[in-house]
Amino acid sequence: MLASLWSLATPLMAYPDEPSHTIKAAAVARGQFTVQEGQSFGHGVHVQVPSYIANLSAQTCTAFKRDVTAACAPAVPMDDNYLTIGVTSAGLYNPMYYWLVGLPSLFLTGAPAIIGMRIASALLCTAFLAAGMTALTKLRNPKWPLAAAAVAITPMVLFLSSGINPNSLEVAATMAAFCGLLVCLESSSRLGQVKPAIATVGISVVVLANTRNVSLVWLLIAFVVAVAFYGFRSLGKLFHNRTVLITAGVMLVGVGLGLLWIVLMLFAPGSTAAAPEGITNLVAGVRPHQAFLTMIDRAFDFVPQYIGVMGWLEVPAPQAVIQFWSMLLMLALLVPFTARPRRNAVGFWIAAGALAIVPAVVQAGLIGSVGYIWQGRYNLPLFMIAMISAGMAVRFRRFDPAPSFRGVARVLVAAAAVAHIYTFVYVLRRFVVGLKDSGNWQVMLTRPDWQPPFGWILLAVVYAILIYLGASAAYAYFFPGYSLARLPNFAGRIRRPTVDSPPRDEPGDVPEKPSRHA
Incomplete structure (x- = not known):
């Protein structure tokens, strides 16, 4: 997607x-x-x-x-x-490759x-x-x-x-x-x-x-x-x-x-010879x-x-x-x-x-x-x-579930998600309004010169949602029982963060053990 x-x-x-x-x-x-x-x-x-x-x-x-x-x-x-x-x-x-990719052009x-x-x-x-x-x-x-x-x-x-x-x-x-x-x-x-x-x-x-x-x-x-x-x-x-x-x-x-x-x-x-792909000089x-x-x-x-x-x-x-x-x-x-x-x-x-x-x-x-x-x-x-x-x-090194290690991992996963989203929107900006010497982010909203199918805003929002879901799934895989985001309970009290509760072993999950060389 x-x-x-x-x-x-x-x-x-x-x-x-x-x-x-x-x-x-x-x-x-x-x-x-x-x-x-x-x-x-x-x-x-x-x-x-x-x-x-x-x-x-x-x-x-x-x-x-x-x-x-x-x-x-x-x-x-x-x-x-x-x-x-x-x-x-x-x-x-x-x-x-070309045969598989070219099939949509037939219909x-x-x-x-x-x-x-x-x-x-x-x-x-x-x-x-x-x-x-x-x-x-x-x-x-x-x-x-x-x-x-x-x-x-x-x-x-x-x-x-x-x-x-x-x-x-x-x-x-x-x-x-x-x-x-x-x-x-x-x-x-x-x-x-x-x-x-x-x-x-x-x-x-x-x-x-x-x-x-x-x-x-x-x-x-x-x-x-x-x-x-x-x-x-x-x-x-x-x-x-x-x-x-x-x-x-x-x-x-x-x-x-x-x-x-x-x-x-x-x-x-x-x-039949032609200039190779990507030739520069x-x-x-x-x-x-x-x-x-x-x-x-x-x-x-x-x-x-x-x-x-x-x-x-x-x-x-x-x-x-x-x-x-x-x-x-x-x-x-x-x-x-x-x-x-x-x-x-x-x-x-x-x-x-x-x-x-x-x-x-x-x-x-x-x-x-x-x-x-x-x-x-x-x-x-x-x-x-x-x-x-x-x-x-380093595959034998223990993937530490300690709070400090999870905190660092959370920051890195979240930063990677933001980097993916930022790159996507930045490239959209390049084609929608062009990359100028001065900042022109606001022009994307007010006077876009080009729009992709469905509009750049919808594509960017859907992309951000998908990246967030992927980052959350990755974090949950690395740390079973913990979540990437901690959301407050707006009903009147703050729900206890999932990340503070002990991890739950998944069915068939075998706890990792450090090797004797670790």
């Missing part, structure tokens, strides 16, 4: 490279899976799509112009459905069709995010990994999940595959109890392998990090289970299809080792893009949100230093190293042909692995 609200609140084509991905999705939904001779003339792949989709470039008038409101875009005609040539730079991408038209495609992407991506979170609850000590996963679902992750771009599915499927694999490895002696986690791994791996070419790299890193936490002995036990063997067979077929597509596109017609004379060192030097420069840089990278989240989330991310980086025994943090150090080094290696390999193209959102799959690994490193 949160991602769908982002889909409504963001103007059409206000996501990175959304026109190309929308054209590709509409084409694939109409059976245009492969690239043939004569379909391209050097600027991208030419496909047959409805005219209103082929001409979506006019909707990008806000791109890179933070003071221009979404009112600059012309209306999308509802009856402009005759097939015409559309040009997409995503023509060589694997068609799986809707105009702006509703595009919003329907966005919501289809949001449902697909958030299903994997939910599967990953659900898998983590099956760990023996799930609270620290779950807290880290909640921090990892930043406003940027929700924003990307609501647009038409396979990068969003890549992030969500990587998280689900990693979390499911952690559960399977920990439960290698009782796999019959975690069959949903096995299915999560199988489906996520197949989807991830057929998303983008680099997704196979994220899959390999997720596998290595998970095994680092539980060892090869647990990995070996998995293959004694029939369900795992069947799932592994399905995964091999899915990965094989992904590799086959990559090979086929290597032999695609020569004129070509750099003459820069050697691969120089590009590698530059990327290492810029490792922390990508952090704001993990938290929230919306639109076409022209709408950073408010500085208060960036600073708050940066604090949480720094805590996640430092806490594994306290892990005991230290071997519990090996998986985290591998994940953190991969987050810094692997993008640098990839960019170094591309520097000679396309220049510096890397963006922080490309790192989000590795970011999700690293964050959850930080929680795994």
Whole structure:
């Protein structure tokens, strides 16, 4: 629901490279899976799509112009459905994601069709995010990994999940595959109890392998990090289970299809190549080792893009949100230093190293042909692995129910909720009245220049309610029997706060015990 609200609140084509991905999705939904001779003339792949989709470039008038409101875009005609040539730079991408997302364009038209495609992407991506979170609850000590996963679902992750771009599915499927694999490895002696986690791994791996070419790299890193936490002995036990063997067979077929597509596109017609997504500049004379060192030097420069840089990278989240989330991310980086025994943090150090080094290696390999193209959102799959690994490193530490610990947790959960809501309203402000040098919040109420479907006020109120419900549910999970908010009794006396009463054990709930190493 949160991602769908982002889909409504963001103007059409206000996501990175959304026109190309929308054209590709509409084409694939109409059976245009492969690239043939004569379909391209050097600027991208030419496909047959409805005219209103082929001409979506006019909707990008806000791109890179933070003071221009979404009112600059012309209306999308509802009856402009005759097939015409559309040009997409995503023509060589694997068609799986695009087919699923493009289906609404077969029975809707105009702006509703595009919003329907966005919501289809949001449902697909958030299903994997939910599967990953659900898998983590099956760990023996799930609270620290779950807290880290909640921090990892930043406003940027929700924003990307609501647009038409396979990068969003890549992030969500990587998280689900990693979390499911952690559960399977920990439960290698009782796999019959975690069959949903096995299915999560199988489906996520197949989807991830057929998303983008680099997704196979994220899959390999997720596998290595998970095994680092539980060892090869647990990995070996998995293959004694029939369900795992069947799932592994399905995964091999899915990965094989992904590799086959990559090979086929290597032999695609020569004129189909287009500028890679997100290309920023070509750099003459820069050697691969120089590009590698530059990327290492810029490792922390990508952090704001993990938290929230919306639109076409022209709408950073408010500085208060960036600073708050940066604090949480720094805590996640430092806490594994306290892990005991230290071997519990090996998986985290591998994940953190991969987050810094692997993008640098990839960019170094591309520097000679396309220049510096890397963006922080490309790192989000590795970011999700690293964050959850930080929680795994300290998973045996007791989640203290003492009042002081609960008080700190309440402040952090409430602050995270406010940060999510503030970011949503701030991005709405950018498109409704534009971001000016002077404050113009009051203009949103008095003279809005653009309105999303249902109006920005209703969307913001519903978003705030949903965030509050999610924050309350999270706090209640971490501290059973306690609530996030303490409401007074206005009938004449103050009700005794729930948080002062002893916690109630839930059915089947086993009290946490510190390990002997704690």
